[in-house]
Amino acid sequence: MTAASSHLTLITGASRGLGRAMAEQLLQAGHTVLGISRKQDPQLAEIAKAAGAELTQWEQDLSDPVAASARVSAWLKAIDAQRFDSVTLINNAGTVGNPAPLSSAVEAELSLALRIGLEAPMLLTAAFLGATRGWRGARKVLNISSGLGRNAMGSQAPYCAAKAGMDRFSQAVALEEAGAPNGARIVSLAPGIIDTDMQVQLRGASAEKFPDRTRFVSMKEEGRLDSPTSAAAKVLKYLAREDFGSNPVADVRDPA
Numbered sequence: 001m002t003a004a005s006s007h008l009t010l011i012t013g014a015s016r017g018l019g020r021a022m023a024e025q026l027l028q029a030g031h032t033v034l035g036i037s038r039k040q041d042p043q044l045a046e047i048a049k050a051a052g053a054e055l056t057q058w059e060q061d062l063s064d065p066v067a068a069s070a071r072v073s074a075w076l077k078a079i080d081a082q083r084f085d086s087v088t089l090i091n092n093a094g095t096v097g098n099p100a101p102l103s104s105a106v107e108a109e110l111s112l113a114l115r116i117g118l119e120a121p122m123l124l125t126a127a128f129l130g131a132t133r134g135w136r137g138a139r140k141v142l143n144i145s146s147g148l149g150r151n152a153m154g155s156q157a158p159y160c161a162a163k164a165g166m167d168r169f170s171q172a173v174a175l176e177e178a179g180a181p182n183g184a185r186i187v188s189l190a191p192g193i194i195d196t197d198m199q200v201q202l203r204g205a206s207a208e209k210f211p212d213r214t215r216f217v218s219m220k221e222e223g224r225l226d227s228p229t230s231a232a233a234k235v236l237k238y239l240a241r242e243d244f245g246s247n248p249v250a251d252v253r254d255p256a
């Protein structure tokens with residue numbers, strides 16, 4: 001990236017955890033960032049100002065994916081596409097909900113987890129691809145997946161299903177975009193294990209309903225969690241790789 005280049009990134013879940021750390025690292029001169037979460041982070045606005053970056057923060061609940069994707073589509077269509085050398089969507093927001101066997105799950109919570117974890121990323125990807133179709137800049141979609149989309153865990157059915165669905169729809173979109181003019185490159189990426197609120201939620205879950213809870217407690221005790229700052233740097237390094245998109249289902253630890 002040169003100092004004169006101009007990049008636009010849309011990122012969900014920018015208010016906390018991995019997404020917050022990625023947003024902070026993206027806020028450099030020449031970058032425009034749209035953060036989409038239920039809450040804004042005033043500190044990010046300060047960071048953007050100091051860096052000479054443009055930041056817009058939406059308070060948008062992704063549990064209504066149709067409204068969120070319509071808003072993204074309208075926003076993209078209203079801005080000057082010619083400005084940007086690259087445009088990227090990072091679907092980062094997700095939720096583990098309250099881990100429990102499916103037989104004792106609360107229907108409304110199940111539905112919410114799938115809307116936030118799977119419907120919203122797919123609808124936002126659709127809106128993004130449609131609105132940026134004729135743009136001149138490089139187009140990328142980075143979906144933040146999880147090892148649990150690839151290896152099942154009891155009491156995590158909605159999370160496993162959302163991430164497995166994210167992996168598969170990314171592969172399907174990669175096939176579609178491969179033949180399109182200025183086709184988007186898309187990757188569903190497992191980001192490693194990160195010391196965020198999500199891990200706090202997993203460690204704090206009911207031991208009775210979530211037998212694997214102890215694994216998350218041990219990982220924390222053994223110091224095996226990556227910091228959000230370090231994980232964000234690794235994910236953004238992967239996003240910048242020349243071969244980004246060559247493997248649509250990947251792990252941040254995959255060698256270049």
Ligand SMILES: NC(=O)c1ccc[n+]([C@@H]2O[C@H](COP(=O)([O-])OP(=O)(O)OC[C@H]3O[C@@H](n4cnc5c(N)ncnc54)[C@H](OP(=O)(O)O)[C@@H]3O)[C@@H](O)[C@H]2O)c1
Binds near residue numbers: 036038061062091146
């Ligand atoms: N932490 C890990 O070990 C780990 C491992 C593998 C994969 N991942 C994946 O990495 C991503 C980030 O996880 P994290 O650990 O950083 O999670 P986190 O600390 O729980 O943060 C989740 C983010 O998603 C946003 N979000 C949640 N529900 C939302 C909603 N209804 N509408 C809009 N935004 C919503 C939150 O913002 P608001 O609360 O402001 O809405 C927050 O910014 C997730 O996709 C997760 O599945 C994490």
